[in-house]
Amino acid sequence: MLEGFGSRAATFTADVDQAIYINFVLSIVLFLSVVAPMLYFAWKYRESNVKDENIENIVHHTGLEITWTVIPTLMLAVFFWYGYTSMRTLRTMPDAASSITVQVEGKKWSWNYTYPANANGYVHKTAELFVPVDQNIILEMGAPLNDVIHSYFVPAFRMKEDVVPGRLTKQWFNSTVIGNYDVECAEYCGTRHSYMLSKIHVIDRATYDAWFNSDAKAPAGFEVAMSKGQEVFEANGCNGCHSVADDSILVGPSLMGIGEKKDAQYIKDALATPDKVIAEGFSAGIMTPYTLSEEDMTALIQYLKDGK
Numbered sequence: 406m407l408e409g410f411g412s413r414a415a416t417f418t419a420d421v422d423q424a425i426y427i428n429f430v431l432s433i434v435l436f437l438s439v440v441a442p443m444l445y446f447a448w449k450y451r452e453s454n455v456k457d458e459n460i461e462n463i464v465h466h467t468g469l470e471i472t473w474t475v476i477p478t479l480m481l482a483v484f485f486w487y488g489y490t491s492m493r494t495l496r497t498m499p500d501a502a503s504s505i506t507v508q509v510e511g512k513k514w515s516w517n518y519t520y521p522a523n524a525n526g527y528v529h530k531t532a533e534l535f536v537p538v539d540q541n542i543i544l545e546m547g548a549p550l551n552d553v554i555h556s557y558f559v560p561a562f563r564m565k566e567d568v569v570p571g572r573l574t575k576q577w578f579n580s581t582v583i584g585n586y587d588v589e590c591a592e593y594c595g596t597r598h599s600y601m602l603s604k605i606h607v608i609d610r611a612t613y614d615a616w617f618n619s620d621a622k623a624p625a626g627f628e629v630a631m632s633k634g635q636e637v638f639e640a641n642g643c644n645g646c647h648s649v650a651d652d653s654i655l656v657g658p659s660l661m662g663i664g665e666k667k668d669a670q671y672i673k674d675a676l677a678t679p680d681k682v683i684a685e686g687f688s689a690g691i692m693t694p695y696t697l698s699e700e701d702m703t704a705l706i707q708y709l710k711d712g713k
């Protein structure tokens with residue numbers, strides 16, 4: 406676990422916390438104002454304390470009725486106001502020209518990010534999000550048509566928005582604190598829902614720019630010794646469903662040793678038309694077709710062959 410609810414890492418975090426805090430305190434006031442009189446009356450009018458002839462039916466009390474209409478209405482107005490204003494901050498997208506817009510794809514069961522092309526025309530595709538500190542970031546989010554609803558949730562920023570197949574949803578943030586933050590899927594989406602995680606790395610501007618303008622896989626300090634093939638495997642979310650290092654079954658069959666058992670064509674077909682040949686003991690319709698570039702495919706097949 407990285408930074409979560411314990412940190413306040415985005416510009417609107419304090420607004421959201423204030424709305425939650427005010428709603429929480431008012432809810433306690435409401436709760437006590439109902440439950441405390443209830444307990445008091447139960448005690449005061451207990452059977453041994455009241456005689457039948459003392460019981461009087463009160464038909465109407467205008468003062469009371471006005472009180473219990475006006476006070477809760479005012480409280481609701483306060484709930485609404487703080488909820489509405491902080492919601493509006495979250496839902497009003499900043500000016501796109503001065504923001505960085507990243508495409509986010511959520512699918513069973515991984516997240517991936519596609520950046521706009523840099524000056525050299527290179528498009529970064531990553532499994533974790535890298536952004537500069539103090540910068541407006543817009544996330545344009547979607548899921549493949551044959552997938553299910555997910556939700557992109559960043560506890561440290563207090564932001565969450567559904568990711569819906571066939572629909573574009575947006576979310577923005579501006580993080581003021583350099584650090585690494587958890588991203589979770591907050592909409593139950595099947596077997597590996599709880600492993601549908603990602604990270605946001607908020608880094609300094611110079612490191613971000615140097616990385617963005619290069620074709621390096623990750624900014625300085627985040628490089629992982631990973632073969633091209635493994636990168637392709639992880640950036641496409643294959644690791645969400647397939648193990649390679651051992652024979653454990655996540656969702657699909659383990660791919661350990663498949664590069665030896667099957668030829669390259671078999672793997673290409675398994676990616677292009679997963680439902681044509683179904684691995685024994687598994688069902689169709691779970692793995693979606695993938696179209697990889699020639700280069701990525703070669704690296705992937707190499708990786709499945711010798712783990713490099």
Ligand SMILES: [Cu+2]
Binds near residue numbers: 511601
């Ligand atoms: Cu999900």
